[in-house]
Amino acid sequence: MxxxxxxxxxxxxxxxxxxxxxxxxxxxxxxxxxxxxxxxxxxxxxxxxxxxxxxxxxxxxxxxxxxxxxxxxxxxxxxxxxxxxxxxxxxxxxxxxxxxxxxxxxxxxxxxxxxxxxxxxxxxxxxxxxxxxxxxxxxxxxxxxxxxxxxxxxxxxxxIDPFQGTVAANFAAKELKVKKAAILIDNSSDYAKGLAAAFKKSFAKNGGEIVSEEAYVAKDTDFRATLTRIKAKNPEFVFLPGYYEEVGLIVKQARELGITAPFMGGDGWDSPKLVEIAGAAALNNTYITNHYSSGDSDPVxxxxxxxxxxxxxxxxxxxxxxxxxxxxxxxxxxxxxxxxxxxxxxxxxxxxxxxxxxxxxxxxxxxxxxxxxSAVILEYKDGQQVFKTKVNP
Structure with a gap:
């Protein structure tokens, strides 16, 4: 070999x-x-x-x-x-x-x-x-x-990631009014690390506190132990900047464990397969930053x-x-x-x-x-992405 x-x-x-x-x-x-x-x-x-x-x-x-x-x-x-x-x-x-x-x-x-x-x-x-x-x-x-x-x-x-992470942090602090957040990242992903670093810095600037930081590795399928540790810290919000395969399982298992706090990620969530993996109901009260939305009324x-x-x-x-x-x-x-x-x-x-x-x-x-x-923020409602707002740089 x-x-x-x-x-x-x-x-x-x-x-x-x-x-x-x-x-x-x-x-x-x-x-x-x-x-x-x-x-x-x-x-x-x-x-x-x-x-x-x-x-x-x-x-x-x-x-x-x-x-x-x-x-x-x-x-x-x-x-x-x-x-x-x-x-x-x-x-x-x-x-x-x-x-x-x-x-x-x-x-x-x-x-x-x-x-x-x-x-x-x-x-x-x-x-x-x-x-x-x-x-x-x-x-x-x-x-x-x-x-x-x-x-x-x-x-x-x-x-780039810093802009996307900053947009997510500002949304959590200013729109959702949360003060305590957890971060859960794919420790093998440059993408996840970059978004998490920007989120953490911007969330602190907004007066927020990171109460839990956990990690997983791509291809993991059972996240219950990690999610149980996060739940014990009682966060008001979970930042999850990963890719759809793991994200879907994480959100699904989080809801099964009784974690009702909003989750938010980046464009890595944006796949039709996410809803298949997580289930439409589990994705309610979750948000993503993204590059575009088909629901944007812009004529272009x-x-x-x-x-x-x-x-x-x-x-x-x-x-x-x-x-x-x-x-x-x-x-x-x-x-x-x-x-x-x-x-x-x-x-x-x-x-x-x-x-x-x-x-x-x-x-x-x-x-x-x-x-x-610019970036857009989307909310999942019953398995559908709903355009929420557009954020300029």
């Missing part, structure tokens, strides 16, 4: 070294992404595995955007060709997928991954090979800026919702659909302004994005390649 694992690791390292040494890119006069009449764009997404719901939704939105763009003549007279790779909800697979897209498929840019951890797994590859990476929904600040240094070729369409949002439902047989688009769609138009806008399929020129155009109207808001990138945009 160890020999096979070592051999696999060695193969990956050798392939990575080959990519870094020999990948054709714009900086060396190569033609990455330029397929004559098409421009190749990679999609490195979670199409199977633990968070497949996210990747599948992002892909639906991205494909929808590319279909519209291509029907309207493409970009600079060329069609956008999507090259899809399944990273299987695994960081190692995300690295391998990025290597394939860069070295074999020679894409002009990569969209993905859906989660922060799987996006971070690609950063070194795209930086070394000068290929822009755009994550639709990776919210960890370290994706675009590590230790005070901007990752030049890395961008995102979503807001409603136009998208109508078109999406027509394409996908009445399905209402979730936030991952919307951000995948926005990522397609974000990238197409940059390619159009770059007037080229050259990855470096596309990167330069992406960095200058300012005032681009997308479904999830009008986008202006800051110095870290993070969009300055």
């Amino acid at each position: 160890r020999k096979r694992k070592f051999a696999g690791m060695l193969a990956t390292l050798m392939l990575t070294a080959g990519v870094i040494a020999g990948c054709s890119s714009a900086s060396t006069g190569g033609k990455s992404g330029d397929g004559g009449g098409t421009i190749k764009i990679g999609a490195n997404l979670e199409l199977s595995g633990g968070v497949a719901s996210y990747g599948q939704s992002a892909l639906e939105g991205l494909e929808f955007a590319f279909d519209e763009i291509n029907k309207n003549g493409g970009v600079n007279g060329k069609k956008l060709e999507l090259v899809k790779v399944d990273n299987k909800s695994d960081a190692g697979e995300a690295t391998n997928a990025a290597i394939k897209l860069v070295s074999q498929d020679k894409v002009a840019a990569i969209v993905g991954a859906a989660t922060s951890t799987n996006t971070l797994a690609q950063v070194q590859i795209v930086q070394d090979n000068k290929i822009p990476l755009l994550t639709p929904t990776g919210t960890s600040p370290t994706i675009t800026n590590k230790d005070g240094k901007v990752n030049e070729f890395v961008f995102r369409t979503s807001f 949002v409603q136009k998208f919702v109508k078109a999406f439902k027509e394409k996908y047989n009445g399905k209402s688009p979730d936030a991952f659909n919307a951000l995948g769609y926005d990522s397609g138009y974000f990238l197409a806008d940059a390619i159009k302004r770059a007037k080229s399929a050259d990855p470096v020129k596309i990167k330069d155009a992406m960095a200058k994005t300012d005032g681009l109207q997308l479904v999830t808001g009008k986008v202006k990138l800051d110095k870290n390649h993070d969009p300055i945009k």
Whole structure:
């Protein structure tokens, strides 16, 4: 077993070294992404595995955007060709997928991954090979800026964790008027840690007290002991910034244990499977911060919702659909302004994005390649997400 694992690791390292040494890119006069009449764009997404719901939704939105763009003549007279790779909800697979897209498929840019951890797994590859990476929904600040240094070729369409955590803390303190909160996080998740840190800091600024901090690990299924400890502290509110598979079980088991306090999380809750796992009744009195709501009356949002439902047989688009769609138009806008399929020129155009109207808001990138945009707060009522309010940065 160890020999096979070592051999696999060695193969990956050798392939990575080959990519870094020999990948054709714009900086060396190569033609990455330029397929004559098409421009190749990679999609490195979670199409199977633990968070497949996210990747599948992002892909639906991205494909929808590319279909519209291509029907309207493409970009600079060329069609956008999507090259899809399944990273299987695994960081190692995300690295391998990025290597394939860069070295074999020679894409002009990569969209993905859906989660922060799987996006971070690609950063070194795209930086070394000068290929822009755009994550639709990776919210960890370290994706675009590590230790005070901007990752030049890395961008995102979503807001970042500190903003999302701050919005949740302000909502708990100012709208729900709670003073004592518990925090329960996935200890293996960069995403959960980032939201929890921002929530804790902002909640304290609002005069709140964290009475309990507990953790679990992804793939756990029995949370009753942890929840019993939380219940003993009698919190008025529980912040749960995890992913839907564990969140659904946690909320369900919390209600079974008699915990009636409101729960709140981030965009990681946003999956149709959450209701299947937790049950509609258990999700009453729970809230999430998110990038968008199909219930938002904004005409731009409603136009998208109508078109999406027509394409996908009445399905209402979730936030991952919307951000995948926005990522397609974000990238197409940059390619159009770059007037080229050259990855470096596309990167330069992406960095200058300012005032681009997308479904999830009008986008202006800051110095870290993070969009300055609004968030929404949604409440679950009988299994349905209900738009509550929009919060500006």
